[in-house]
Amino acid sequence: MQPGGQQAAPGASGMLELDGLRRRYGDVTALDGLSFAVPPGQVFGFLGPNGAGKTTAMRAIVGVASLDGGEVRWRGAPIGQEIRRRIGYMPEERGLYPAMRVLEQLEYLARLHGLTAAQARAAALSWTERLGLADQGQAKIEALSLGNQQRVQLAAALAHGPELLVLDEPFSGLDPAGVDAMSQVLAERAAAGVTMLFSSHQLDLVEHLCQSVAIINRGQLVAGGAVKDLGQAGKLRITVRVAGDDAGRWAQDLGGAASVENNTGGAVLLALRNRADAQAVLDRARAAGPVEHFTFERRKLSEVFRDAVGSAADPEADAEAGRGAGAEGGSRA
Amino acid sequence: MTTHSAELIRLVAMREIRDRARAKSFWVASVILLVAVAAAVIIPALTRGSQATARVGVVGGQLAALTQTVKEAGRVSGTAVTVIPLPGVAAASRRLRSGDLAAVLVGDSEVLVKQQPVAGTSSPGASLPGALSEVGGLQRLYALLPPSAAAGIANHGIALPVHGLIPPPRGLASRITGLAAAILIYVIILTYGVRITIGVGEEKASRVVEVLLTTLRPVQLLAGKVIGMGILALAQIAAMVAAFLILGHAVGSAAVQGAATSVVLAGALWLLLGYAFYCTAYAAAGSLITRQSDAYNASIPLQLPLILAYVLAYTVLYASGVNWFYHVLAFVPFTAPVAMPVLVAVGAAPAWQLALSAAISLAATVGMARLAGTIYERAILRTGSRLRVRQVLRSAR
Numbered sequence: 001m002q003p004g005g006q007q008a009a010p011g012a013s014g015m016l017e018l019d020g021l022r023r024r025y026g027d028v029t030a031l032d033g034l035s036f037a038v039p040p041g042q043v044f045g046f047l048g049p050n051g052a053g054k055t056t057a058m059r060a061i062v063g064v065a066s067l068d069g070g071e072v073r074w075r076g077a078p079i080g081q082e083i084r085r086r087i088g089y090m091p092e093e094r095g096l097y098p099a100m101r102v103l104e105q106l107e108y109l110a111r112l113h114g115l116t117a118a119q120a121r122a123a124a125l126s127w128t129e130r131l132g133l134a135d136q137g138q139a140k141i142e143a144l145s146l147g148n149q150q151r152v153q154l155a156a157a158l159a160h161g162p163e164l165l166v167l168d169e170p171f172s173g174l175d176p177a178g179v180d181a182m183s184q185v186l187a188e189r190a191a192a193g194v195t196m197l198f199s200s201h202q203l204d205l206v207e208h209l210c211q212s213v214a215i216i217n218r219g220q221l222v223a224g225g226a227v228k229d230l231g232q233a234g235k236l237r238i239t240v241r242v243a244g245d246d247a248g249r250w251a252q253d254l255g256g257a258a259s260v261e262n263n264t265g266g267a268v269l270l271a272l273r274n275r276a277d278a279q280a281v282l283d284r285a286r287a288a289g290p291v292e293h294f295t296f297e298r299r300k301l302s303e304v305f306r307d308a309v310g311s312a313a314d315p316e317a318d319a320e321a322g323r324g325a326g327a328e329g330g331s332r333a
Numbered sequence: 334m335t336t337h338s339a340e341l342i343r344l345v346a347m348r349e350i351r352d353r354a355r356a357k358s359f360w361v362a363s364v365i366l367l368v369a370v371a372a373a374v375i376i377p378a379l380t381r382g383s384q385a386t387a388r389v390g391v392v393g394g395q396l397a398a399l400t401q402t403v404k405e406a407g408r409v410s411g412t413a414v415t416v417i418p419l420p421g422v423a424a425a426s427r428r429l430r431s432g433d434l435a436a437v438l439v440g441d442s443e444v445l446v447k448q449q450p451v452a453g454t455s456s457p458g459a460s461l462p463g464a465l466s467e468v469g470g471l472q473r474l475y476a477l478l479p480p481s482a483a484a485g486i487a488n489h490g491i492a493l494p495v496h497g498l499i500p501p502p503r504g505l506a507s508r509i510t511g512l513a514a515a516i517l518i519y520v521i522i523l524t525y526g527v528r529i530t531i532g533v534g535e536e537k538a539s540r541v542v543e544v545l546l547t548t549l550r551p552v553q554l555l556a557g558k559v560i561g562m563g564i565l566a567l568a569q570i571a572a573m574v575a576a577f578l579i580l581g582h583a584v585g586s587a588a589v590q591g592a593a594t595s596v597v598l599a600g601a602l603w604l605l606l607g608y609a610f611y612c613t614a615y616a617a618a619g620s621l622i623t624r625q626s627d628a629y630n631a632s633i634p635l636q637l638p639l640i641l642a643y644v645l646a647y648t649v650l651y652a653s654g655v656n657w658f659y660h661v662l663a664f665v666p667f668t669a670p671v672a673m674p675v676l677v678a679v680g681a682a683p684a685w686q687l688a689l690s691a692a693i694s695l696a697a698t699v700g701m702a703r704l705a706g707t708i709y710e711r712a713i714l715r716t717g718s719r720l721r722v723r724q725v726l727r728s729a730r
Contacts, residue, residue: 059543059714062547063546063547064543064546064547064714081550084548085548087547089543089544091540091543091544093540094540095539095541095542095543095544095545096539096541096544097535097536097539097541098535098539099352100352108344109545112341112344112545112548112549114548
């Protein structure tokens with residue numbers, strides 16, 4: 001199912017590299033020297049505000065957008081038509097023939113990716129089965145619900161057994177069951193050694209699902225790496241709750257050791273100056289009353305995201321790059 | 334790599350063919366076109382054979398002998414005849430013009446008919462006037478047998494001259510066939526062209542093209558599309574030409590046996606040339622749109638030249654004859670697919686002109702394919718507002 005799956009240059013196996021990608025659409029700079037690498041076998045999230053250049057970057061990887069500069073490499077070699085047959089791509093604006101039947105469509109796309117008629121048939125059947133579309137095989141795409149169209153789109157990206165998956169907003173428009181099915185498939189593909197890049201705005205979902213992320217803004221990488229490392233960077237936080245003190249009065253004067261960031265019904269979120277101050281804060285809390293709750297907080301991905309992207313994530317910037325580029329925005333529901 | 338590329342193009346073409354062949358409209362249109370061709374061939378043959386009794390006037394000479402001649406001619410041509418004695422040629426002409434009489438035998442000198450027949454399209458015995466002239470000539474031969482007559486017979490044959498009161502139709506069958514060819518060429522190129530525009534527009538608007546182009550190069554997708562459609566168009570043309578030739582021979586149609594066959598073959602050739610020239614342009618038009626509903630409008634500029642050639646064809650076929658303007662149109666690749674078969678139908682295009690026009694069309698087809706391919710490649714992935722050709726040609730993909 002994976003034609004040409006043999007390893008290429010040592011050390012470059014299954015590695016997707018974006019190297020200095022540049023692209024302008026008129027006055028809009030979609031990609032401004034974007035560089036990062038996606039290792040194999042991980043669920044890798046691709047984040048950024050609308051208009052940051054995610055879609056343009058993904059389109060450049062699969063070869064449907066040209067670059068003004070830079071290079072995309074797969075296993076150390078520039079991506080050409082031969083390699084593209086081994087990529088599975090799910091565009092942000094879904095693309096299927098509205099009047100074509102599900103199985104026929106999947107078979108056709110799989111054959112374009114180099115499968116024989118028999119292989120394509122088998123793959124189409126197994127993926128429709130797998131994604132709960134077994135009854136819909138003879139249905140026309142336009143007759144399906146949006147969620148099911150989405151599943152067909154995923155099946156189309158997977159049917160030819162790709163080594164590299166590029167999925168633009170695979171979760172948008174899915175119901176919770178669809179999100180679970182999609183998450184499961186992505187985790188399973190990653191476990192099977194597939195290299196995977198997917199974009200999303202659902203940061204909680206990404207945090208839960210991804211091992212690594214790349215966050216971009218204005219066409220450049222602004223943060224990236226393993227999710228757990230990103231969560232530990234920056235200020236250290238703790239949440240403390242002292243019984244009977246819903247106003248968090250005990251924490252009002254902690255000197256320079258910590259500052260209150262938030263208080264939800266007595267659960268006080270504190271930013272610490274350094275790790276050693278945690279014990280001093282705990283001592284103060286115990287002095288004020290029985291401590292019911294004490295945890296070190298990892299930063300949530302959404303906070304990492306907001307810090308990295310900063311004020312640039314305003315809506316005005318979004319609309320701009322969406323136009324002309326045909327890249328971002330559009331009919332995201 | 335080239336076999337791989339051919340395989341991809343084949344897959345695309347097969348999808349197009351399956352897609353169209355499944356559409357009911359395709360079969361309805363095919364049947365209508367075939368029925369139209371069959372009707373055009375069969376109906377004239379039927380009406381010709383259904384003439385029950387022909388009224389033949391006789392003028393001068395001995396009535397009994399002339400009646401005998403007319404009856405014999407009726408027998409030879411397989412026509413029942415009624416003999417109408419008439420006082421003179423003037424009266425005979427009047428009744429011929431009114432359609433009251435099929436023919437008039439004037440003594441032993443000539444046969445009058447309303448419209449001069451086309452020379453050489455059928456054997457003399459096949460039609461009543463032809464048989465009249467034959468039999469009448471034989472009667473005269475028997476009557477006077479001086480040796481001098483032998484020389485005249487040797488030189489001119491025995492048939493009496495057939496004179497029409499109004500000029501001959503100058504290949505009426507050929508003109509009618511020319512008009513039919515012009516209509517069909519116009520209809521087929523427009524139908525398939527607009528179909529291509531809509532198909533390309535659909536791929537672009539539904540964004541499926543973004544998935545397709547991860548494995549296909551734009552030129553491969555374009556080629557597969559126009560080849561698939563072209564195969565369907567070719568099959569439809571072949572079926573119609575075959576129906577024309579087979580039915581025509583079966584019913585002994587004068588149109589098939591005469592000059593009209595050359596019009597049909599020229600029509601088929603220019604239909605192919607026209608499709609080849611226009612198909613990529615229609616695809617480029619489809620690549621410029623962003624909404625499905627724009628597809629038809631985008632194809633209109635490409636329809637105009639053929640509409641012009643088609644409308645002017647009526648003036649050439651029925652009215653004023655070939656003017657220099659229409660002659661020029663027959664060499665312009667945009668209008669030649671309709672204009673050149675029309676020129677062939679009226680006998681105004683010698684072989685070298687056919688060859689020259691075909692060569693110009695082929696060369697222009699190469700240029701058009703390059704230009705359209707470039708537009709298509711650059712426009713097919715661009716969304717937003719509808720694109721203009723110049724804007725696309727200035728930009729990169």
